[in-house]
Amino acid sequence: MRLRYVKGSKELIASHEGIVHNPKELCGRWHEFFGNTYPIRLEIGMGKGKFLSSLAMQNPDVNYIGIEKYEAVILRALEKKEELGLTNLALMCEYASDLKEIFAEGEIDMIYLNFSDPWPKDRHAKRRLTSDTYLDMYKVILKKGGILQFKTDNTGLFDFSVERATACGWDITALTKDLHSSEFVNGNVCTEYEEKFVSEGKKICFMQAQYPCK
Numbered sequence: 421m422r423l424r425y426v427k428g429s430k431e432l433i434a435s436h437e438g439i440v441h442n443p444k445e446l447c448g449r450w451h452e453f454f455g456n457t458y459p460i461r462l463e464i465g466m467g468k469g470k471f472l473s474s475l476a477m478q479n480p481d482v483n484y485i486g487i488e489k490y491e492a493v494i495l496r497a498l499e500k501k502e503e504l505g506l507t508n509l510a511l512m513c514e515y516a517s518d519l520k521e522i523f524a525e526g527e528i529d530m531i532y533l534n535f536s537d538p539w540p541k542d543r544h545a546k547r548r549l550t551s552d553t554y555l556d557m558y559k560v561i562l563k564k565g566g567i568l569q570f571k572t573d574n575t576g577l578f579d580f581s582v583e584r585a586t587a588c589g590w591d592i593t594a595l596t597k598d599l600h601s602s603e604f605v606n607g608n609v610c611t612e613y614e615e616k617f618v619s620e621g622k623k624i625c626f627m628q629a630q631y632p633c634k
């Protein structure tokens with residue numbers, strides 16, 4: 421993502437009450453945090469938050485958590501959350517690494533990865549959000565039968581992700597390299613990146629995977 425410097429965003433995010441500053445303290449207590457027993461869905465690398473804020477508005481009986489590493493970017497998501505008064509959307513400004521410190525086993529119902537950084541160089545493959553290390557973490561924090569959903573315009577990253585998910589024992593339950601001409605487009609909510617790529621005529625790859633035995 422091309423990052424514009426947004427003056428004061430670091431300070432604003434660091435002290436804003438609309439951001440979760442102590443996510444590790446909430447490990448195993450996220451339902452308590454939301455004050456209900458609704459399912460909890462997570463987007464890693466949420467960007468400016470269009471996708472999650474639309475879902476949170478559509479589905480008041482689902483809780484959403486967005487993780488984004490850049491203050492200047494999550495600030496936009498925070499503005500949407502506040503404008504729309506979304507109490508079922510939690511935001512954290514973190515670099516997602518050890519998610520098992522933030523979420524207890526089986527605490528998450530679904531994970532979304534949308535237009536994740538491709539890290540095209542082989543020596544950076546471990547940083548991809550669909551590398552084995554991440555996939556193994558997702559297995560732990562997802563509940564039994566939980567879903568990992570992935571969208572990207574990058575076919576290299578997509579092929580890598582399908583290959584690694586299969587090798588790591590996930591069942592691929594949905595797969596297309598042209599989401600917008602496929603049956604899976606029903607109910608699809610576009611992200612910021614997706615809207616841009618679709619308007620440029622690019623095809624969107626889409627995968628859903630489920631880890632069969634926990």
Ligand code: SAH
Nearest residue numbers: 465466467488489515516534535611612613
């Ligand atoms: N999901 C959004 C943004 C995609 S760009 C959309 O589809 O429009 C990828 C985003 O992921 C960037 O904003 C980047 O800062 C964030 N990101 C990448 N790796 C991350 C990580 N490990 N932890 C948190 N955010 C990450």
